[in-house]
Amino acid sequence: MRTLFPILAHITWLQWRLHKLRTALTLLGIALGVAVFFAVRTANLTLLSSLTMTVEKLAGKATLQVIGGEGGLPEAVWETLKDTPGVKVAQPIIEVIANTAFEDEGNLMIVGVDMLGDRELREYQFDEGDSEVADPLVSLAQPDSILISRTFADKHNLKDGDKLPLFTSQGKKEFIVRGIFKTTGIGEVFGGQIAVMDVFNAQFIFNRGRNIDRIDLMNEPEVAVEDLKRRLHERLLSGIEVERPAARGKGIENAISAMRIGMTLASFIALLVGVFIIFNTFSISVNQRWKEIGILRALGVERSSVERMFLGEAVVMGVIGSAAGIGLGFFLAAGAERMMSDVAAKVFGYMTTQRQPIFRWDYAVASFTIGVFASLLGALMPSRAASRLNPILALHNIETRQRENVLGRTRMVSGFAMVVAGMALIRFAPLKVGLYFQFSYSLLVLLGLILLLPKLSEWTARLLRPLMDRAFGSEGVIAVDTMIQAPRRTSATVGALMIGLMFVFSTGAYVSSYQRAVSRWMDRKINPDLFIATSDMARSRTYHFSEELSRKISALPGVKRIENVRFIFLPYEGDSVALVTIEMDGWFARVSDVIEGADEAEAREKMIRGEGVLIARNFANRYTLGVGDRLRLQTPTEAFDRPIVGVIEDYTSEKGAVFLDRELYKKYWNDAAVDMIEVNLNHGADVITVKNEIQRIMKGEHRAFIYTNAEYKKWVMNLIDGFFVLNYMQVAVAIVIAALGIVNTLLISVSERKRELGVLRAIGGLRSQIRKMILLEAAAIAIVGVLIGMLAGMLNTYFMVRTAAAMIGGFTIPYRFPFWLIGIVLPMTMLIALAAAWLPARRAVNLQVVEAIGYE
Amino acid sequence: MIELENVSRDYGDGKVVHALNNVSLRVARGERLAVMGPSGSGKSTLLNLICGLDEPTAGVIKIDGVNIALLDDDTRTRLRREKIGMVFQTFNLLPTLTTVENVSLPLRLQGISRKESEIRANAMLEKVGLEGRATHRPDQLSGGERQRTAIARALIFVPPVLLADEPTGNLDSATGEDILILLDDLHFEFDTTILLVTHNVEAARHCDRILRFRDGMVVQEERLNLAQVMG
Structure with a gap:
């Protein structure tokens, strides 16, 4: 082996030189995957450090x-x-x-x-x-x-x-x-x-x-x-x-955990897509070097040496790509940190001190190792396939090779079984095992889909064939057939797209399901005519209104009644939960059928008298509490202990919320601050007129944000979108990586089909028709990717609304898949695919026909 | 039908290789011409130039009086599609398409509907004796059947010229002979001008004239009489 190593390394080096673009695209794929992974970790660390630094600097010498x-x-x-x-x-x-x-x-x-x-x-x-x-x-x-x-x-x-x-x-x-x-x-x-x-x-x-x-x-x-x-x-x-001041940072870390978990999970997507790019590159490389491998085997190179040659190449690619990824990731971390700070401020109310990203060697080493490992993982199957190649078959002319058989019955049955098992676990397994364990169920579904991918791609392509024939004639048919013919070449790219798009669809579906649930909840329970808030963010942790201002507003013409809302977070069983206080009689006057698990009238009476608390459904789920249980809360004055008199649907906080009457709160917490004034108008009063009047009396005196009911709802929806914006961005990077896969696949497709394209030109195919064919192949990959990505997204959405929402927020969100998203995702993916096809199409068009026909 | 006047084709920038060297020839409509010679003598270059896949370094190539060197790539491609059929030694069928799809491909590229293309392709398949193999893919066909498919594809437009580059080179002698007889039949039926590049003397005997090439030049011309052609 030692004597063979320099020769095999040289052969690999020659391959890199021969396929410079493919090599560069693969390295870029790894680099981007590692970059996102490293950037998110660095941004997470920088954000926490920034939050902690704020606490520590303010603390001075306090111990x-x-x-x-x-x-x-x-x-x-x-x-x-x-x-x-x-x-x-x-x-x-x-x-x-x-x-x-x-x-x-x-x-x-x-x-x-x-x-x-x-x-x-x-x-x-x-x-x-x-x-x-x-x-x-x-x-x-x-x-x-x-x-x-x-x-x-x-x-x-x-x-x-x-x-x-x-x-x-x-x-x-x-x-x-x-x-x-x-x-x-x-x-x-x-x-x-x-x-x-x-x-x-x-x-x-x-x-x-x-x-x-x-x-x-x-x-x-x-x-x-x-x-x-x-x-x-x-x-x-x-x-x-x-x-200790430093320990308070830990509490803040806990408060923004939902964002951090979401970011971390999403950062794996780009890496996973990177694995597909490697898999794709090496599958293709093995295919292209079919004959070369045959010759090496015929000359006496052992199977293990062939396998090591490919794995060695993967390691070198992993090392270069990961090193570049860490550099790029550090650069991206500054932007990611700014966006995370923005979400931390807008959604969680935590202000940070801007600072440069912190470079941590242990993160860099971990990301580097993961990058190299991902490269090895991606190259594992193609390397094994190369080593198992029959030298006699490999030495045959490439045209006599049988169509690739990539999906045996065993693999198909295993894939199907994994999908079914994963879905059953998501549906029936208890939630108590922890989020990361639960996440493995979703991973099981994904692995099953990956096993089924070649067959799914082929089936979808076959469905597409008559449509492409009708719409684009023979060019369309040939474009789709190319996919069917070479599932190994195309599946990895479709897989990369599938993973990226799966998260686009499932995040979109989750946000849509969540927004719909929140919207219905707001219609039923958060329904005053006007809202006056202290901040244009979700809330201000430190700046509040006074009751005197509320009194002024309640005295305005057209105002029927106001409620003062105070919203704080307080420690509960090692976490922090939301405490929402309001004048219960006022709130009950404008909502109906809000209390679950108890007699509504009786619960209302008790709440108004301060004899109980209401808890959000997610709070009840998280802490296994129900009506009749007693809730003990820590207050700065004396122990608070009240029975739970009802459970309500509520989406105030993913940590769970407790509701109590404002007078009770003021007594125990010694706090009369107001975070939001909810204004209810007399019948017939004009909302805009009252809004203008409130603005007039507050102008120049108070900084306030006044929303009508519709405006407030829209603002909340935007806030939810804002929370997921970073996830969308990471998914976008994953799709860019998948697009690199498309470029790679099509370049290889053009190179492998040189003779076929030459024949087409020889029998009368125009350059424009060849270009059209390559573009249609890209479009077909995009369509198949979107359809399979949609299927994967539908399955993953089930995990997100059922398990992730319950685990992270204790919410139960009704499943809703936004099919309209296809209308956005499909054209965008097609555009990306067509852009990715530009270079391969150019190569195909400029093909030397005489050379191509003589190509072996 | 086909005229070449002082056609040369050189390759390479430094050390120039003269693949064709000042060749002039005329092929009449309906004539069958065999081009023979050792490897590297310029036979395939001649075919590539005639069908417009390659361009001469010097000289004029006319098909039906049109100098193809003056045409742009698309016009040349259309001319090839409609007037010149090509048959290759390695068949060059598209592996993903069925027999009928392969044969109808030039029609589809011309924009003719699938239905009409397939009707015409099936008729052509019948002529080459492949009526039962329309839905088979190339890997399900024998060598002879693949070449018949390639011939059917080349003749789907009923082109006046058929260029065949070693059409029997990959076939056993019996199958090769069947293919040559098929070419003869099609020639008589459609009055097709055939240029046959071959190493095989027996194959060349199916033609009216034999040109022998060496080092890019015509070194011998032999006209065969009917008795010789008919064996």
Whole structure:
């Protein structure tokens, strides 16, 4: 073998040189697959690091942070902490993402600190040149004082003494800049869009009542942090958490887990498509080198050496492609991270600090290894086929070769059995085994489809034949026949398309099913005439309205009633779940038949009296709770324990939601903030007139987003689309990789059919007819790919609506397959395929006929 | 019918190979001409030039008085489709198409409907004795049947010229003889001008005239009388 190696390596090298374009396309296929995989991981890491960095920079030297959920902590907790032995410093914090009243209405993170003690925790480096105040931090004692970062000051051309208008929960207020701190430490957070003010002032203007958002602690040097943490846990109520700042990042990671899981799963698609490209290339390479392999075998090269020659080639391709993929992936990661940050902000309300992608060697090595392994996997079957080639048969003229027989009965039965078994497992297996285990059921279906692929391609192509004949004549027939004739050559490309399109269809179907379910839910349960929101994102975690504003709105002509909605996340059994509070009597007045599993009237009575809670159906599924069970929630004041009086259909959060009456919430959480005001109008009142009136009274005072019912619904649908935009983009990359497969397949098709194309030219086929034939072959591959991709998508949608939705969100979503998607996917795939066919068609047209007819 | 005046065809940029060297010849309508010679003597180049698949380096090639070197590729292709049938040693059938589809292919490329094409193809298959094999694919046919299919395809337009490049080269002698008799029959029925490139003297005896080529030039011309032709 050792002596053979240089010769076989040389033969492989010559093949690469001879088929430069094919080699380049294959390498690009691997590189793109690895790039997406690496980019998503790097972007994930960068996003988390960015979220954690925001927490840590804000924490300064704090060793522990005390938080009470999004509702905040009562001030009394601060007093308790200050008196706790081992606590050196305890500083209250308010943290708000507010909006300036400048023209661009930019976001500004406002940190409320206690001017007297905060310097012990956070380092403030002020630009002394600008400051006219001896100690800017002390100047915060004046209620109109604000300190801003150099970045923000430069952006808005602000200097000491200038006015900074801000929208607060109390309306628009003007602050005086009394210090500009440098772009280091806290000044780096949120891209420098940060300002500092007095904590009690912030508490008032941002409507925190007697609550604070957080307390930052520093331990006495002689007391270990963990000991202090334990001591604090003993002294505080269970709803109050004490964590190291770094550990809070973990909680954020958990909150955005749905997005991360979706991204990670989608990143495998591109890689999987890459495997198909490798499989395709090597299958074709074996076919093209049929005779060469025969000669090598006849000259005494063992089967194992032939197999190793191909596998070695795959490893080299994997190494080059993966290395390039990591470079490309790192470049793509910056864009992916920006988009993920956008989703994290819009959907989950988490603000991040922009930063460059973080290069992690362990990720790079893992992606590289996976890339090389994927190459080997793709080359495995073709390499084995090459080694098993009968030398006598291989030495025959290529024309005498029998039609490829790629699907034996065993493979077909196995494929069918795998599809059926996978679907049965999705349908009947319990959900408790975990998402990744459940995912294997979907993988089983996919593997079954891959085994059936050659036959499915052939059947679909046969169905297509008469249609192509009718529409395009002999060129159409020959184009389809080429597919039928060489299933090995075409199946891998169809497979690559199938995988990419399967995710297009199933993601599209999932989004469509989900949107339909949400739309029906909103029609029945979220049906006020107008919505007034604090943010144009799903919610603002930090900026809220006051009840005073609600009262003003309820007094407007045409307004029948308003409901104040408060929406927070709170810890529950190691995760965080949504808590939605509303004036239940108001909500019940406009909805009917919403409560499941209990007597509606009785449940309503109990809810209004504050004697129970409602839970979302997905919450009930996730935690196996039902009517009659008791729900214990952690609050910053005292233990909350109420019976569950009903279950409702709800899509507020994939983590599950609990509903309770607003008065009950205010009592236990000590929080009167309002996230959304739902406005119900008198019969006959004009929605637009009232909307305009609300806009008029809020204009210049409050930053608010006012939607009519239809606008709100549309906004929610856009938000759902936005959540999946990254998945769509990854799928798009997968389709680009599949398109490379089409180029590859057609180039090989032209090269393998040189004689056939030459004959066609010889018997009178025009150049334009040859071009048409190649383009039609590409179109046929696209049509077959779309149809099989649709079938795979239909099966995968079942997994997504039944298992994935239940596992990730506990939702049960009715299956709905949007057939209209074919109307978009088919022409787009055809366009991509036709573009991919341009080069092969050119080659076919420029074929030297005399040479081609003499070709062997 | 076919006229060549001082036709040369050179290959290569550096060391030039003269595949055809100043060849002039005339083939009359309905004549059968055998072209013989050793490998590399220029026989196949001559056929490729006549059917317009290749272009001469110098000289004029006329088919029915039209200088094909002056035609663009599409016009030349159409002329080939309608006026010249081609039969190859290796049959060159499209493996995915059935016999009738292979034979009707030139008609389909011309834009004639499938129905009409297949009616005409079936009629042609009957003439070459393949009426029962219309739905078979090439790999289900014997060598002789494949060549008959190729001949039927070449004659589907009833072209005035048939170019046959070693049509019996891949066949056993009995089958080869059957093919030559078939060509004779078709020649008599359609008055087809036949140019037959062959190594086989017996095959050449089916023609009216034999041209012997060497090094790209005609070195000998032999006219056969009827008795010789009929054996």
